[in-house]
Amino acid sequence: MKHYIDFHRDVSFEDLDYLLDTAIDLKAKTKAGIEHHLLKGKTLAMIFTKSSTRTRVSFEVGMYQLGGMALFLSNNDIQIGRGETIYDTANVLSGMVDGIMIRTFKHQDVQDLADYGRIPVINGLTDDQHPTQVLADLLTIKEHKGALKGLKMAYLGDGNNMANSLLHACAKAGMDISVASPKAYTCPDKYVLEAQEDAKVTGSKIVMTEDPFEAAEGADVIYTDTWTSMGQEAEKAQRVEIFKNYQVNSKLMGVAQKDAIFMHCLPAYRGYEVTEDVIDGPQSVVFDEAENRLHAHKAILVNCFLN
Numbered sequence: 263m264k265h266y267i268d269f270h271r272d273v274s275f276e277d278l279d280y281l282l283d284t285a286i287d288l289k290a291k292t293k294a295g296i297e298h299h300l301l302k303g304k305t306l307a308m309i310f311t312k313s314s315t316r317t318r319v320s321f322e323v324g325m326y327q328l329g330g331m332a333l334f335l336s337n338n339d340i341q342i343g344r345g346e347t348i349y350d351t352a353n354v355l356s357g358m359v360d361g362i363m364i365r366t367f368k369h370q371d372v373q374d375l376a377d378y379g380r381i382p383v384i385n386g387l388t389d390d391q392h393p394t395q396v397l398a399d400l401l402t403i404k405e406h407k408g409a410l411k412g413l414k415m416a417y418l419g420d421g422n423n424m425a426n427s428l429l430h431a432c433a434k435a436g437m438d439i440s441v442a443s444p445k446a447y448t449c450p451d452k453y454v455l456e457a458q459e460d461a462k463v464t465g466s467k468i469v470m471t472e473d474p475f476e477a478a479e480g481a482d483v484i485y486t487d488t489w490t491s492m493g494q495e496a497e498k499a500q501r502v503e504i505f506k507n508y509q510v511n512s513k514l515m516g517v518a519q520k521d522a523i524f525m526h527c528l529p530a531y532r533g534y535e536v537t538e539d540v541i542d543g544p545q546s547v548v549f550d551e552a553e554n555r556l557h558a559h560k561a562i563l564v565n566c567f568l569n
Contacts, residue, residue: 299329352379411436442477
């Protein structure tokens with residue numbers, strides 16, 4: 263049984279190659295209209311205590327294209343948080359479905375589902391990590407740049423779940439990564455140290471800085487995320503003031519490589535973390551990135567269900 267919860271722990275260097283190759287193959291089959299019902303008869307329970315457009319659609323469509331079925335379970339459909347323990351939920355679902363994808367707040371809840379259950383568990387997002395998104399990101403970069411190793415990514419803004427998983431992904435792929443965040447909002451040391459552990463193997467360089475222009479200098483990929491994540495709405499005005507110097511705009515893109523691409527996991531807020539001319543401009547690949555969620559998530563499903 264394979265889980266996909268933590269990119270550093272659950273994705274080996276060999277797994278990463280397999281996942282990317284599988285995603286590329288399944289994308290080609292999808293575009294060519296070639297049926298690939300690798301998960302015929304399989305069922306996936308999708309638990310959402312945090313809502314999402316891309317995560318729900320990609321996993322639900324992905325299971326359909328793979329010949330299986332996905333069951334959407336919102337807060338109103340399950341008893342977690344309303345008296346039933348995660349232990350009970352994990353055991354009940356283990357007897358009825360073949361796998362679980364969960365998008366929630368607490369990272370430990372995902373780990374508990376895996377520890378208590380008897381089926382694969384996929385982390386669709388927690389407050390700490392977003393490992394399914396970063397596989398789609400690596401796929402998108404590989405498509406546009408031809409390779410991953412030796413490239414430089416600059417991440418600007420909040421050192422959140424997205425930044426944590428990008429540290430893991432870049433280090434595992436041999437990409438350099440510079441993360442620029444205000445001191446009080448940088449990534450936790452735990453994720454930096456884990457990335458540095460993989461970087462020793464791949465040769466990736468990891469830089470943590472407060473200077474957005476230092477991070478973006480010579481970058482092949484510029485990446486940002488919303489300044490105010492779900493559950494932080496009350497802090498919006500404060501966060502806008504704190505992160506205003508980390509906005510991705512034409513001036514910042516100007517210090518990156520001339521052929522640098524701009525990425526964002528979406529949803530994006532134009533005029534805040536990124537200007538309209540950048541996200542809707544020729545260097546932006548955000549909609550390729552969004553589409554690749556489908557193909558990357560299908561590769562994850564195949565990896566978890568069949569290997």
